[in-house]
Amino acid sequence: MFGKRNRGARAGRAGHPEALRLVKVSKRYGSGAGGGPQDNSVTALDEVTLSLPAGSFTAIMGPSGSGKSTLLQCAAGLDRPDSGLVMVDGEEMTGGSEAELTKFRRSRIGFVFQQYNLLPTLTVAQNTTLPLRLAGRRIDRARTEQVLAQVGLGDRLGHRPDQLSGGQRQRVAIARALVTEPRVVFADEPTGALDMRSAREVLRLLQQAVRVHGRTVVMVTHDPVAASYADSVVFLADGRLAGQLQSPSVDAVAERLAHLGDLAQGGARSPYPAAPGHPAPGTATDHTIRLGA
Amino acid sequence: MFSLAWKSVRQRPARFLATLLAALLGAGVTMTFNSLHDTAAGAGVDDTSAETLTTAASVVGGYGTLLVFFAIASTLTVNVRQRGEEIALLRSTGATPAQIKRMVVGESVVVATAGMLLAVGPAMLGGRALFGMFQDSGQVGQDVDFAFGPIALSSGFAITLLAAVGAAFLAVRRATRALAGGRAPRGRLRVLGGAAALVLGAGSVAATFSMDATEPALMAAPAYGAILLAVGFAVFSPHLLRLLLGWFARPLARLGGAGAYLAVHNMRQRAAQLAGVLMPLILFTGVAAATLSMQTVENDALAASGLTKSVDDKNLETLNLTVVGIIAAFACLMLINSLYAATSYRTQEFGRQRLAGSTPRQVLATVGFEGLFLTLTGTFFGTLAGLAGTLAFTSVRTDTALPDQVYALWLGVLAVGAAATLLTCLGTTRRTLRTPAVAAVAVAG
Numbered sequence: 254m255f256g257k258r259n260r261g262a263r264a265g266r267a268g269h270p271e272a273l274r275l276v277k278v279s280k281r282y283g284s285g286a287g288g289g290p291q292d293n294s295v296t297a298l299d300e301v302t303l304s305l306p307a308g309s310f311t312a313i314m315g316p317s318g319s320g321k322s323t324l325l326q327c328a329a330g331l332d333r334p335d336s337g338l339v340m341v342d343g344e345e346m347t348g349g350s351e352a353e354l355t356k357f358r359r360s361r362i363g364f365v366f367q368q369y370n371l372l373p374t375l376t377v378a379q380n381t382t383l384p385l386r387l388a389g390r391r392i393d394r395a396r397t398e399q400v401l402a403q404v405g406l407g408d409r410l411g412h413r414p415d416q417l418s419g420g421q422r423q424r425v426a427i428a429r430a431l432v433t434e435p436r437v438v439f440a441d442e443p444t445g446a447l448d449m450r451s452a453r454e455v456l457r458l459l460q461q462a463v464r465v466h467g468r469t470v471v472m473v474t475h476d477p478v479a480a481s482y483a484d485s486v487v488f489l490a491d492g493r494l495a496g497q498l499q500s501p502s503v504d505a506v507a508e509r510l511a512h513l514g515d516l517a518q519g520g521a522r523s524p525y526p527a528a529p530g531h532p533a534p535g536t537a538t539d540h541t542i543r544l545g546a
Numbered sequence: 547m548f549s550l551a552w553k554s555v556r557q558r559p560a561r562f563l564a565t566l567l568a569a570l571l572g573a574g575v576t577m578t579f580n581s582l583h584d585t586a587a588g589a590g591v592d593d594t595s596a597e598t599l600t601t602a603a604s605v606v607g608g609y610g611t612l613l614v615f616f617a618i619a620s621t622l623t624v625n626v627r628q629r630g631e632e633i634a635l636l637r638s639t640g641a642t643p644a645q646i647k648r649m650v651v652g653e654s655v656v657v658a659t660a661g662m663l664l665a666v667g668p669a670m671l672g673g674r675a676l677f678g679m680f681q682d683s684g685q686v687g688q689d690v691d692f693a694f695g696p697i698a699l700s701s702g703f704a705i706t707l708l709a710a711v712g713a714a715f716l717a718v719r720r721a722t723r724a725l726a727g728g729r730a731p732r733g734r735l736r737v738l739g740g741a742a743a744l745v746l747g748a749g750s751v752a753a754t755f756s757m758d759a760t761e762p763a764l765m766a767a768p769a770y771g772a773i774l775l776a777v778g779f780a781v782f783s784p785h786l787l788r789l790l791l792g793w794f795a796r797p798l799a800r801l802g803g804a805g806a807y808l809a810v811h812n813m814r815q816r817a818a819q820l821a822g823v824l825m826p827l828i829l830f831t832g833v834a835a836a837t838l839s840m841q842t843v844e845n846d847a848l849a850a851s852g853l854t855k856s857v858d859d860k861n862l863e864t865l866n867l868t869v870v871g872i873i874a875a876f877a878c879l880m881l882i883n884s885l886y887a888a889t890s891y892r893t894q895e896f897g898r899q900r901l902a903g904s905t906p907r908q909v910l911a912t913v914g915f916e917g918l919f920l921t922l923t924g925t926f927f928g929t930l931a932g933l934a935g936t937l938a939f940t941s942v943r944t945d946t947a948l949p950d951q952v953y954a955l956w957l958g959v960l961a962v963g964a965a966a967t968l969l970t971c972l973g974t975t976r977r978t979l980r981t982p983a984v985a986a987v988a989v990a991g
Contacts, residue, residue, distance in 0.1 A: 331901075331984050351983075352905040359903045370898040370987055372808075374815035384903040386804045413815075429902070 269343030278337030363430030420451025551652030569661025572614030581673035619713035658710035740781025747774030772935030776832030805911025831928025897986030
């Protein structure tokens with residue numbers, strides 16, 4: 254028990270230079286997976302290899318059905334890939350029971366979802382400290398208040414989620430994701446349900462978590478404006494990596510995305526050559542992307 | 547709209563299971579007892595036999611109908627609430643509230659009819675067994691023949707259908723009101739009714755002391771008192787739950803870790819909704835424990851006085867036990883049904899809890915603590931109501947303390963209540979945990 258706790262605490266500080274690493278991760282959905290004659294399955298992820306350094310802010314984009322949510326769920330241990338390797342902070346995520354995966358996530362991974370996913374019966378402060386409580390870790394009241402003050406909710410500690418606006422709820426979710434000092438924060442369409450002003454605040458907070466506090470943030474989004482807050486954008490199409498942009502601008506992201514959409518709709522199962530040795534335009538060799546650092 | 551009702555029942559029969567059970571139980575009980583009317587009306591039945599049979603048949607008549615009504619209403623309310631999305635879809639495609647009402651009433655009639663038809667066979671057997679008990683005790687002549695005829699069938703069908711239609715109207719009215727965004731009325735009537743039940747119950751229990759120890763109707767006053775007290779506690783159960791939480795929440799949360807912590811906060815916020823679970827639990831415990839222990843005390847008193855049981859005594863015992871059995875069965879059905887509904891309704895919440903870092907075991911611990919606390923609260927107030935009646939009866943009837951069997955009986959009743967509560971909520975939660983957390987959160991709820 255104590256050993257685990259210590260390891261969790263260490264993971265929060267020291268850390269591997271590579272926050273997240275995916276090696277040939279594949280995931281298929283539906284019946285007949287395995288490639289038989291009556292194969293009705295859909296390939297959601299096709300041997301995706303990706304490496305994100307610690308302290309980076311990455312947006313994952315792609316048309317609907319490109320596999321971006323599946324990628325996030327596999328990387329975050331919410332779904333199990335059919336094959337491939339996921340490493341968070343240098344440690345391999347082994348596909349054990351749900352309880353084992355949960356314990357793996359607790360000290361390493363934080364989440365922010367489109368629908369906030371706060372517990373309705375708990376106050377802002379209680380929601381924020383819930384991950385610590387579930388992990389049996391000590392709760393530092395001053396630190397909780399500090400984190401909530403950082404997201405601008407220092408005066409809302411005793412409120413319940415239904416007394417807050419959407420933007421405020423998402424900021425509680427961000428505080429909850431950061432309070433465990435995770436190595437990677439995964440955000441799934443964090444601004445999808447917000448108005449523009451609240452969205453901007455949320456994106457600035459995520460940016461701050463990276464720039465000021467050195468966290469690693471991976472964000473799935475379909476909004477080029479949201480993606481422009483990231484350091485880099487990784488594009489997905491038909492379950493494969495389809496290029497990246499460093500220091501993205503809104504226009505560049507939108508243009509690239511429109512192009513991806515055309516290709517995906519064009520009927521080609523895979524818009525980029527699958528044969529090795531033929532790198533797709535804008536893609537690093539063999540669907541592998543290594544970002545800066 | 548009726549064809550839609552028919553289709554919806556045919557496509558998803560499983561979700562009407564609880565309503566079917568309630569209708570089956572209701573129709574079965576009604577027909578069983580009313581077959582005694584048929585028997586009494588038979589040719590060549592002597593007057594005493596006819597009177598015994600008619601009295602016994604009438605005992606269940608009044609409150610039996612009420613029980614059937616409430617049981618079906620409880621299951622249908624749950625059914626309609628869980629289909630909020632489907633009903634909203636029907637409204638947005640142009641169904642008027644009246645059409646939706648007709649659909650729900652139609653479904654209810656279809657299910658109730660199925661329940662009644664299924665109940666005929668068991669009711670014939672049950673009626674014969676009941677009749678046999680009266681004949682064995684000598685209350686009914688040996689030459690009387692059992693009959694299961696028009697009175698049993700028509701009353702069973704009429705009562706169940708009436709209850710089903712009425713309950714459907716009630717359920718759909720509650721649901722459409724909730725959909726229209728209106729808050730449930732605060733319920734001043736309810737508070738008044740609860741207070742009245744407590745006062746009348748206390749009065750009824752007190753009235754026991756003014757009665758003679760050998761009076762045949764001695765048991766009636768404390769028994770009704772206990773039932774009324776239980777009803778009163780049931781009405782005020784949200785307040786009582788909050789009171790107990792105020793006392794025990796802190797030590798419990800400290801003792802039980804994160805699961806207990808979440809359970810305490812959930813119950814505090816949801817005290818009002820949990821009344822639907824506490825109510826049948828309090829009633830079940832109070833009614834079952836009070837009647838069973840009073841009967842035990844009575845048996846002991848008779849044995850001590852050296853008298854053999856008269857036919858009337860035996861009759862009373864049979865009826866007592868039958869009545870308790872029926873009330874307990876209905877209360878148990880309502881308890882399991884509302885608890886199942888309340889728990890499966892929380893799939894999304896459990897998903898959120900898991901995404902926040904809760905292992906499946908911690909979710910089960912949360913639900914288990916809630917179930918345990920509800921069981922303790924419900925059985926405590928049920929016991930309080932039952933004990934008031936039993937102690938009053940015992941002190942008037944005999945001078946001795948409670949016989950030992952009473953404690954065993956009481957434990958048995960508590961065990962049944964606890965098992966129904968805990969097994970239902972843990973079993974339902976286990977099922978919801980099979981959905982991956984991300985999918986559970988996406989479920990509309």
